Amino acid sequence: MPDAVRLTSLAHGGGCGCKLAPAVLRDIMSRMPAAAAFSDLMVGTETSDDAAVWRLNDSQALIATTDFFMPVVDDPFExxxxxxxxxxxxxxxxxxxPILALAIVGMPVAQLSPDTIGAILAGGASVCAAAGIPVAGGHSIDSVEPIYGLVALGLVHPDKVLKNSRARAGDVLILTKALGVGVLSAAFKQERLDPAGYAALIASTTQLNVVGRELPDIDGVHAVTDVTGFGLLGHTLEMCRGAGLTAEIRIEAAALLPGVEALARAGVRTGASTRNWASYGEAVGAPADLPDWRRDLLTDPQTSGGLLIAVAQDQADEVLALARRRGFDHARVVGRLVDGAPEVRLV
Structure with missing residues (x-):
């Protein structure tokens, strides 16, 4: 009978921990042809931004992105x-x-029942409904491992596009969600996660980053990216490379999800955190006595992580207040940007 195994056992990885290592991805993307000939392409692959943006007219630009991965939990709806x-x-x-989504579905149909696959799609549709958009179609295949995600389309005014490359020296860095999703998901797969940790995992990864659509209205917000598979350090480094700046990240500044520190101290980590450090660790200045578990949290892959916001110092409080009004109770200032080579320093 189908569904005799845990959903996560059908996949070699889970969530954003499935992403290619940053160094491998950079090598692949460096072989992509230049898109400069397309004058209406406002954002392409040049700075590893979160989505492509195409100017439609003077008041509208289309945001286009896709994201999919293998299970991070066993509950198909979640x-x-x-x-x-x-x-x-x-x-x-x-x-x-967002304005609409298309579903991307790859499932081992010999091992998963139609009810289970339907529950996965229903879970995705429920989030889209909460965001006020339809799942208007998609594509499905029979695959060895379960894969699900979306093509997501959105609209933004061309003058209000937030890129990851426009940070300025003197900006502070705000992270809107707590770290530790990768540690919790690894503990879950090892059957070491307690109910409180599981609840924290679900709550964090299903919180829509809706605050992002309000950030363009704050003049001091210069750059934004979401922190996902490359961890806080990896996505900060992308911001630094785009802007040609150095980031100073305070080692203990980011909030941690409940139970994460104890699990990390006990050696729970994902393989992706190790790959991340191997990919970009040479661009990170770290104290010689930095504990491995603390480094792992800074490189921990964040499935559905928070927004990293570069904002002028005198408007940081406004951004923090907005984030907390929208339910991001763990929003914190985690560092700042200064003149210097594109690298990250841990302080």
Missing amino acids: FGRIAATNALSDVYAMGGA
């Missing part, structure tokens, strides 16, 4: 919710509002 929330995050990170 897997669908997490994957959809993660996919829509890219639209919010560009300052836009």
Whole structure:
């Protein structure tokens, strides 16, 4: 009978921990042809931004992105919710509002029942409904591992597009969600996650980053990206490379999800955190006595993570207040940007 195994056991990885290592992805993307000939392409692949943006007219630009991955939990409905929330995050990170989605579905149909696959799709559709958009179609295949995600489309005014490359020296960095999703998901797969940790995992990964669509209205917001598979350090480094700046990240500044520190101290980690450090660790200045578990949290892959916002210092409180009004209770200032080579320093 189908569904005799845990959903996560059918996949070699889960959530944003499935992403290619940053160094591998950069090598692949460096081989992509230049898109400069397309004058209406406002955002392409040049700075590893969260989505493509195409100017439609003087008042509208189309945001287009896709995101999909393998299960991070066994509950099919929750897997669908997490994957959809993660996919829509890219639209919010560009300052836009989603308008519709298309489903991407790959399932081992000999091992999963139609009811289970239907529950995954229903979970994704429920998140899209909460975001006020339809799932208007999609594509499905029979695959070895279960895969689900969305193509997400959104709209933004061309003058209000938020890129990851426009940060300025003197900006402070705000992270809107707590870290530790990768640690919690690894503990879940090892059957070491307690009910409180599981609840925290679900709550964080299904919280839509809706605050992103309001950020363009704050003049001091210069750059935004969402923190996902490359961890806080990896996505900060992308922002630094785009802007040609150095980031100073305070080692203990980011909030941690409940139970994460104890699990990390006990050695729970994902393989992706190790791959992340191997990919970009040479661009991170770290104290010699930095504990491995603390480094792992800074490279921990965040499935459906928070927004990293570069904002002028005198408007940081406004951004924090907005985030907290929208339910992002863990929003924190985690560092700042200064003149210097594109790298990250841990302080």
